[in-house]
Amino acid sequence: MNVGNVFFAVCSVAALVGAICTVLAKNPIRGAMGLLLTIVGIAGLFLKLNAQFLAAIQLIVYAGAVVVLFVFVIMLLGPDAGHAEQKTEPTGRVLRGFSGVLMALIAIVSLVLVLQSTATDKPQRFGHVGPLHGSVEAVGQQLFTKAVVPFELTTALLIVAVVGAIAVARSRHQTRKPKQSPSPTRRFFHGPLHPRDAGRPLTGEEL
Amino acid sequence: MNILGNVVEHYVLLSAIIFTIGSIGFLVRRNVLVQLMSIELMLNAVNLALVAFNRRYVGDMNGQAFSFFIIAVAAAEVAVGLSIVLSFYRLKQSVFSDDADQLRL
Numbered sequence: 678m679n680v681g682n683v684f685f686a687v688c689s690v691a692a693l694v695g696a697i698c699t700v701l702a703k704n705p706i707r708g709a710m711g712l713l714l715t716i717v718g719i720a721g722l723f724l725k726l727n728a729q730f731l732a733a734i735q736l737i738v739y740a741g742a743v744v745v746l747f748v749f750v751i752m753l754l755g756p757d758a759g760h761a762e763q764k765t766e767p768t769g770r771v772l773r774g775f776s777g778v779l780m781a782l783i784a785i786v787s788l789v790l791v792l793q794s795t796a797t798d799k800p801q802r803f804g805h806v807g808p809l810h811g812s813v814e815a816v817g818q819q820l821f822t823k824a825v826v827p828f829e830l831t832t833a834l835l836i837v838a839v840v841g842a843i844a845v846a847r848s849r850h851q852t853r854k855p856k857q858s859p860s861p862t863r864r865f866f867h868g869p870l871h872p873r874d875a876g877r878p879l880t881g882e883e884l
Numbered sequence: 885m886n887i888l889g890n891v892v893e894h895y896v897l898l899s900a901i902i903f904t905i906g907s908i909g910f911l912v913r914r915n916v917l918v919q920l921m922s923i924e925l926m927l928n929a930v931n932l933a934l935v936a937f938n939r940r941y942v943g944d945m946n947g948q949a950f951s952f953f954i955i956a957v958a959a960a961e962v963a964v965g966l967s968i969v970l971s972f973y974r975l976k977q978s979v980f981s982d983d984a985d986q987l988r989l
Contacts, residue, residue: 678886685889689898696902696925700909705917712921715902719928722898725889726939731951735931738955743924743962750966751917758917758979769982777912784904788897800891806942816952819945824953831956838960846967848974 685725692718704759709747716740728811895936903929914980916972920965927958 691714698711716739723732751758809815820828888894906925913919931951938947969979976983 678888681890682886682888685894689889689894692898692902693905696905699918699921699925700905700913702918705915705921708918708921712924715925715928719932722895722932723935726895726935728935728939728948728951731931731935731948731955734952734955738959739924739928742959746962746966747917747921750969753970754973754979757973757977758915773912773914777908780904780908780911784900788900795893800887800893801940802887802890803892803939804942806939810939810942811945811948816945816948819949820952823944823946824949827953831953834960835956838963842963842967845964846970 681725684721688718688721688725690718691715692722705751706748706759709744709751712747713740713744716744726811727806730811730813730816892936892940896933899929899933899936902926902932914982916969916979916981919981920962920969923965924958924962927954930954 695711695714695716695718699708699715700711702708702711716735720732720735720740723729723735903926906922906929909922909925910919913922931954934947934951934954938945972984973979
């Protein structure tokens with residue numbers, strides 16, 4: 678066991694524990710923390726795979742923006758976001774459990790099949806890579822030469838997502854009725870109505 | 885020399901496990917926030933597989949460029965999804981997808 682093996686083991690265990698926490702958490706804020714643990718673990722695996730640029734992007738975008746957005750929305754919803762899931766009708770619960778078990782069965786069976794079919798092959802170690810593999814220069818060159826059209830489309834996607842998010846999340850009760858003075862006399866006289874109010878500032882809506 | 889973490893199979897195995905956890909969470913949980921987090925888990929698992937295969941078959945940076953796009957799309961998806969969650973909560977005072985049963989405003 679050298680440092681790389683230990684690093685891989687620690688990062689993969691962190692990612693797995695975070696994923697299980699995310700799914701099992703009763704409180705969504707704990708789920709968000711599990712998601713954060715998974716993201717940090719996967720960023721460490723990116724570092725192990727010589728993808729330094731993607732590790733940085735992963736930490737900035739996911740840990741810095743996505744998880745913060747989740748936590749922000751959970752805080753905004755308050756305690757309603759953390760209520761225990763209410764009991765639904767039995768057919769729905771049975772269907773949910775059945776779909777979960779079916780998904781797990783499919784995954785386990787396919788994993789066993791794949792492991793059996795590749796058990797005879799000797800696993801091939803990663804080859805040597807140059808120092809530029811995964812650097813900002815290499816990924817940027819790929820992005821701006823071969824993948825320039827999707828890159829430009831991503832900018833359009835992001836701006837549409839920003840506008841759409843604002844449009845969807847905005848409250849519908851924004852239109853306020855124009856304010857009217859409470860009484861017609863206040864609309865008539867733009868000054869103190871009584872000599873005793875002569876020195877006081879006006880507090881009505883006309884100002 | 886230990887091969888732990890130095891072959892592509894380990895990464896793909898881990899990626900498959902995380903993807904399965906995410907999909908089960910999406911199917912079983914009814915809290916919309918947790919469902920969105922499960923989607924994030926699945927996207928992360930796919931990213932891990934792409935980067936691992938790019939490390940195995942070194943030639944160009946196609947896998948990492950794909951991961952970059954997936955990260956961008958995931959960020960946009962989370963922004964829109966969470967705003968939909970807020971709008972839904974304003975409508976029904978609930979964050980459970982069982983309550984989204986009206987199909988109209």
